Amino acid sequence: MIEQLQAILGTPNVLTGTDTAPWARDWTGKYLGAPAAVARPGSTEDVSAVMAAAHANGWRVTPVSGNTGLNGGAIAPGELILSLDRMRTVRDIRPAARVAEVEAGVVLADLHGAVAPHGLIFPMTFGAQGSARIGGMIATNAGGSNVLRYGSTRALVLGIEAVMADGRVMSLMSALHKDNTGLDLKNLMIGSEGALGIVTAATLKLFPKPQAYATATVAAASLEAALALLTRLQDASDGAVEAFEYMPGRYIERHVARVAGAREPFDTRHEVNLLVELGAVAPRDTAAGPDGRVPLSALLEEQLGAALEDGLVQDAVVASSEAQRRQMWERREASAEITFGPEPIVDTDISVPLDRVPDFMGLVQTRVLAFDPGARDLVVGHLGDGNLHYTVYPSDESLGPRIREIVDDTAVEFGGSFSAEHGIGLSKLGALRRLKDPVAQDAMRAIKAALDPKGILNPGKTIP
Amino acid sequence: MIEQLQAILGTPNVLTGTDTAPWARDWTGKYLGAPAAVARPGSTEDVSAVMAAAHANGWRVTPVSGNTGLNGGAIAPGELILSLDRMRTVRDIRPAARVAEVEAGVVLADLHGAVAPHGLIFPMTFGAQGSARIGGMIATNAGGSNVLRYGSTRALVLGIEAVMADGRVMSLMSALHKDNTGLDLKNLMIGSEGALGIVTAATLKLFPKPQAYATATVAAASLEAALALLTRLQDASDGAVEAFEYMPGRYIERHVARVAGAREPFDTRHEVNLLVELGAVAPRDTAAGPDGRVPLSALLEEQLGAALEDGLVQDAVVASSEAQRRQMWERREASAEITFGPEPIVDTDISVPLDRVPDFMGLVQTRVLAFDPGARDLVVGHLGDGNLHYTVYPSDESLGPRIREIVDDTAVEFGGSFSAEHGIGLSKLGALRRLKDPVAQDAMRAIKAALDPKGILNPGKTIP
Known part of the structure; x- marks a missing residue:
């Protein structure tokens, strides 16, 4: 295998031994195992050639x-990893059509930088954006903090190019907003985690850069009050709410304890802290008036003032500078560092319908504590999407698997999902088997067998 | 077959002979052929039982x-039609979560009516909404006139329930905005035109009803000028443009000639007529000021005034009453009546990237006339989506097939699509074979074989 790969890609682009170390563990450190080799193709043609060889020889391939x-x-572990990290070309930016054509190895933050000079944004944003790449974003149908306004990955991808299991290239690089030419293979590939093919490039939607943001940290009286505030803000701003993020008191506590320079948002500790952001393009919202006030900020201040009077809100700080805004975002974006540590952990990624969030939170905490009275929990989440990362630190590691089941089962009981934005991989495969409609599971297996009959693409993951 | 169906559904729900007449021709009258029988199930269980029998006996089934x-x-023709027209229950409307759960046989206009008392809208709207049903909307991933703001069907469907080829029910009735639990079977079923399963119910997104509309008929100086106006309006209103529809001079001419009571929009005939509509929820846009002006209408008037001064616009009328607004919409929604008649016709449904529309239109008209100098053409379309229904009346019917190829090929040359919102059915199958990526065609066939191994679902259509 190594020699064939070297012949295809050149010796420097096939890593073995200790050179594979960066691919021998995942970000959390929970999943470990050195691959037999890492192939680093530089082009779609390279990926195609590697997959043709893999198909001919039955090599199992995991794209990263x-x-x-x-x-x-x-x-x-012990198999072939195909890393797309060399394919980092932004092929084209078309400002008039508001689309960018990028390769799968482009780092998300680099794409943000590439479109900024055109006055445009690619609105996907999350904590790992400095190292996460477009290919992984598409493979997992990633979410993030701006889904409320712009949607998840699926809503932002107009076209894809993918290499199939047999090495053939499927080009669906449309820049169209309407394209009904047969089965929706684009969305089938998005979120398939490399199990059906390897996405090598994509056409992405761009948006005009908001000319003003109004950002606040808000202490709500309760989760119910927070959701009422969201509806008020959406209706008052005609859907300009870009982020509505939830951090409970314990999150603030951990943030202050763990992150150097981190500060409390308020003098008093509150239980329901929100990061709220509105964004706008139109001059009526963004141009400062004769009194120097930006209408969008004034709107946010007025809504928060009214909510304070009505008892929905207990305290609020509106960012008065970009530096203050960044500080508010850094608190939220530190979530992975705050959440993951040396202690045993049950990290989850659940969603429930918005109107059921408060009841769900109450019940799941009760159930977890009834099972493991010594457990501690930590929540952070995209409240505006009903998507919560509810993390439990069990009193003993052996209790973790059952706690995970309790959380996932409770979410599904409330009409929710056990995987909102992180995908399945290995860690959600048990939940998928237990909780996903069995007819849908059969359909997934049948499609996998149809498109990857030898089962060589990211084997053992995603598909039950 | 008839007896078995009668046993499952009851005799009155199995139609034969002349009772099948409504299903023996399509709306255009171009496709004709009496079915052997029409089965009219009243529930998902009925559909399941019919499909289980069909699977066991190898009956070919076309859902309608x-x-x-x-x-x-x-x-x-000569086969079994499964009509969902009896399944017209709106199962649930949840205003707080802004979702509706509906059966596939609900008429689109009936759904509009059912959600209106809650101050909500289901934003899909098109000419046939008085008789089109949710099942067909989902099966074709229908578009319509509000896609610009709210997206096509896929963007509006949160969950589906479908009966698979073997009669099993797949329930993916999520009301979640984020749900990443494996392959995207929901979007695979949407737009699959009954070839992979029969959608029996869906969970749909609802939106707050705009409290104000600003609607105008505009004569633009050119297509380029129209697109520049669209960008201005989007940026000035922060994306509040709900419709941006194109009607050339010949469309106006045909409308006046064919529809009783139809009137010219302007004193002079213009070449690029637009129906423009903005909608808003927020009081800052919708609450009339002390001068009685609604800010949204004022914004539209100011933008049109500036565009008139800049030469982008030649004339414009802003609707000053709901009656005037309805009249503007009736002109646009009459397109099917205006387009289809006794003469030979090549109707198309193409889309091209927005920035290429003017060049495309110029070239395709040149090419069609070069091939058939006696041809006449007629355009109407969702200009804001780059989606044009470019219709050609050939001088002789025998020239039709080649003209269709010229139009489709030219669209694809411009990075466009030969099927933007109507789907494939029978009439686009040739274009699909000729123009769709061959690897994608193979993937479609493989998926069809995986989910419908006996090939009994809507055979001979959609899948190449």
Whole structure:
């Protein structure tokens, strides 16, 4: 295998032994295992040639781009990893059409930088954006903090190019907003975690850069009050809410304790802290008036003032500078560092319908504590999407698997999901088997067998 | 077959002979052929039982809901049609979560009516909404006139329930905005035109009803000028443009000639007529000021005034009443009546990237006239989506097939699509074979074989 790969890619682009160390563990450190080799193709043609050889020889191939996933989906002990990290070309930016064509190895933050000079944004944003790459974002249908306004990855991808299991290239690089030419293979590939093919490039939607943001940290009276505030803000701003993030008191406590320079948002500790951000493009919202006030900020201040009077809100700080805004975001984006540590952990990624969030939170905490009275928990989440990362630190590691089941089962009981934005990988495969509609599981297996009959693409993950 | 169906559904729900007449032709009258029988199940269980029998006996089944499709996708000469028209229950409306759960046979306009008392809208709207049903909307991933703001069907469907080829029910009735639990079977079923399963119910997104609309008919100086106006309006209103529809001079001419009571929009005939609509929820846009002006209408008037001064616009009328607004919409929604008639016709449904629309239109008209100098053409379309229904009336019917190829090929040359919102059915199958990526065609066939191994679902359509 090594020699064939070297012949295809050149010797420097096939790593073995200790050179594979960066691919021998995932970001969380929970999934470990050195691959037999790491192939680093530089082009779609390279990927195609590697897959043709893999198909001919029955090599099992796990594609990786930024290796920032949290579910063990990119780990391949003793097998072949195909890393897309060399494919980092932004092929084209078309400002008039508001699209960018990028390769799968482009780092998310680099794409943000590349489109900024055009006055445009690619709105996907999350904590790992400095190392996460477009390929992984697409493979997991990543979410993040701006889904409320712009949608998850699927809503942002107009076209894809993918190498199939047999090495053939499927080009669906449309820049169209409407394209109904047969089965929706684009969305089938998005979120398939490398199990059906390897996405090598994509056409992405761009948006005009908001000319003003209004950002606040808010202490709400309760989760119910927070959700009422969200509806008020959405209706008052015509859907300009870009982020509505939830950090409970314990999150603030951990942040202050663990991150150098971190500060309390308020004089008093509150239980329901929100990061709220509105964004706007139109001059009526963004141009400062004769009194120097930006209408969007004034709108946020007025809404928060009214909510304070009505008892929905207990305290609030509106960012008065970009530095203050960044500080508010850094608190939220530190979540992975705050959450993951040496202690045993049950990290989850659940979602429930918005109107059921408060009841769900109450019940799941009760159930977890009834099972493990010594457990501690930590929540952070995209409240505006009903997507919560509810983490439990069990009193003993052996209790972890059952606690995970309790959380996942309770979410599904409330009409929710056990995987909102991180995907399946290895860690959610048990939940998928237990909780996903069995007819859907059969359909997934049938499609996998149809498109990857030898079962060589990211084997053992995603598909039950 | 008839007896078995009668045993499952009851005799009145199995139609034969002349009773099948409504299903023996499509809306255009282009596709004809009486089915052997029409089965009218009243529930998901009924559909399941019919499909289990069909699977056991190898009956070929074509599902139909409103029968308003334009591509012959719902015609089944001598075979079995499964009509969902009895399944017209709105199962649930949850205003707080802004979702509705509906059966596939619900008429689109009936759904509009059912959610209105809650101050909500289901934003899909098109000419056939008085008879089109949710099942067909989902099966074709229908578009319509509000895609610019709210997206096509895929963007509006949170969950589906479908009966698979073997009769098993796949329940993916999520009301979640984020749900990453394995392969995207929901989007695979949407737009699959009954070839992979029969959608029996769906969970749909609802939106707050705009409290104000600002609607205008505009004569733009050119297509380029129209697109520049669109960008201005989007940026000035922060994306509040709900419709941006194009009607050339010949469309106006045909409308006045064919529809009783139809009137010219302007004193002079213009070449690029637009129906423009903005909608808003927020009081800052919708609450009339002390001068009685609604800010949203004022914004539209100011933008149109500036565009008139800059030469982008030649004339414009802003609707000053709901009656005037309805009149503007009736002109646009009459397109099917205006387009289809006794003469030979090549109707198309193409899209191109927005920035290429003017060049595309110029070239395609040149090419069609070079091939058939006696041809006449007619355009109407969702300009804001780059989606044009470019219709050609050839001088002789025999020239039709080649003209269709010229139009489709030219669209694809411009990075466009030969099927933007109507789907494939029978009429686009040739274009699909000729123009769709061959690897994607193979993937479609493999998925079809995996999910419908006996090939009994809507055979001969959609899948190449």
